Amino acid sequence: MAKLLPQIGDKFKVAVQKTDQEQRITDLQTEVERLRALQSPELETQITKLREQLQTQIGEIGIDTGLIDPNPNQPRQTITQESIQAKARLLKKHGQITPVILVAQDHGRYMLLDGQLRWSAAKLLGWETIRALIVPQPQDLDQSSLLTFLGFEDLNPLDKAEAIFKEITKSTALEFDEITTSLAAVLKRLERHNQVKELTKLLIATSEEQQQGLEVLGIINEEQALFLVFLEFGLNPASVKSNLLPMLSLPEDLKKAIRHQELKGAHALALATLSSKILKTSEQEAAIERIKATEKVLKESLTVPETRDLIKSIKAKYLTSEQLESKEIKVIIQKISSGLSEMTLANANREELQSLQGILSQKLDEIGKLLT
Numbered sequence: 001m002a003k004l005l006p007q008i009g010d011k012f013k014v015a016v017q018k019t020d021q022e023q024r025i026t027d028l029q030t031e032v033e034r035l036r037a038l039q040s041p042e043l044e045t046q047i048t049k050l051r052e053q054l055q056t057q058i059g060e061i062g063i064d065t066g067l068i069d070p071n072p073n074q075p076r077q078t079i080t081q082e083s084i085q086a087k088a089r090l091l092k093k094h095g096q097i098t099p100v101i102l103v104a105q106d107h108g109r110y111m112l113l114d115g116q117l118r119w120s121a122a123k124l125l126g127w128e129t130i131r132a133l134i135v136p137q138p139q140d141l142d143q144s145s146l147l148t149f150l151g152f153e154d155l156n157p158l159d160k161a162e163a164i165f166k167e168i169t170k171s172t173a174l175e176f177d178e179i180t181t182s183l184a185a186v187l188k189r190l191e192r193h194n195q196v197k198e199l200t201k202l203l204i205a206t207s208e209e210q211q212q213g214l215e216v217l218g219i220i221n222e223e224q225a226l227f228l229v230f231l232e233f234g235l236n237p238a239s240v241k242s243n244l245l246p247m248l249s250l251p252e253d254l255k256k257a258i259r260h261q262e263l264k265g266a267h268a269l270a271l272a273t274l275s276s277k278i279l280k281t282s283e284q285e286a287a288i289e290r291i292k293a294t295e296k297v298l299k300e301s302l303t304v305p306e307t308r309d310l311i312k313s314i315k316a317k318y319l320t321s322e323q324l325e326s327k328e329i330k331v332i333i334q335k336i337s338s339g340l341s342e343m344t345l346a347n348a349n350r351e352e353l354q355s356l357q358g359i360l361s362q363k364l365d366e367i368g369k370l371l372t
Contacts, residue, residue, distance in 0.1 A: 060099045062129035065122055068102065068110050079117060080260060087121035096122070099131040110134070157265035158258045161247040164233065164240070171229050174222065182223055183241055190217065196238060202231055246272070253287055257294050266304045267297055270311055279318040289314055
């Protein structure tokens with residue numbers, strides 16, 4: 001009997017290593033039935049043990065919901081009672097379609113790698129067990145959690161930004177200020193040389209191609225380490241600078257609205273312009289205006305353009321006509337300043353110069369009337 005037991009283990013080991021799951025299960029079931037035919041109590045005990053092992057490795061199993069603990073460092077920090085109730089309604093109606101993913105812990109407990117909303121909803125429904133897949137402990141649990149969540153459309157931009165920059169800080173040993181400074185400097189340099197598109201192309205390249213591509217773009221040393229992390233997560237650095245970085249600088253009232261009232265990121269960035277600096281008022285008064293505007297945006301489900309119109313009307317109450325800035329006028333000033341160089345004027349003929357002089361004289365008269 002002692003010689004037979006290792007052979008049984010070897011048969012299970014060979015079966016587990018096959019790539020086709022259905023074939024593995026079929027082969028193992030056949031082996032189990034064959035061994036059972038021997039009618040040995042010791043064999044039966046070992047078979048049961050091995051079957052449990054196999055089931056944990058290759059398939060879904062039911063896990064007691066009370067044995068599951070949330071991942072304290074998971075990216076999704078915002079789980080509202082409303083979202084749990086909504087998920088519970090779906091589970092009750094359609095059942096559990098996707099298993100949660102767990103990592104085995106000590107004392108027979110498990111930690112969630114993916115599926116906290118489903119697990120929370122299952123507990124709300126009073127489910128004793130939930131279908132799960134057990135995976136080995138990842139080498140870097142925080143990074144694995146982040147990669148799991150990055151593709152989720154319902155992960156709010158604030159949670160996403162915080163999780164990404166936490167991981168980047170850990171991976172590169174750079175402080176947050178160093179990350180933002182380096183990111184801005186590299187992008188500015190690439191924009192100056194019209195190379196931003198070349199950086200974007202690296203998103204679909206292999207790791208080796210990404211490293212080589214960054215070197216070609218002159219991104220080396222600490223800058224390269226930083227940008228390799230962005231590319232590893234499938235993040236466009238330019239988009240990170242424009243859309244994720246500003247999330248971290250939002251006022252607390254807007255962060256709270258994102259987390260607990262499901263305010264969208266684009267709306268929050270627009271509302272953030274209602275600052276004390278722009279309104280030329282106190283921080284307290286600016287916060288009051290933002291909170292009132294946020295409530296209106298949420299209550300009336302305003303679009304981003306409608307939100308900007310609302311913000312414009314609020315600013316008008318605080319700013320005089322002299323303080324209001326016109327983007328169109330800024331563009332015109334820039335064009336006149338850069339376009340009417342001495343060389344450009346020198347190359348014009350007399351008729352063109354006279355026509356330009358007439359137009360400018362007319363506009364100067366109009367401006368003079370407005371000023372007086």
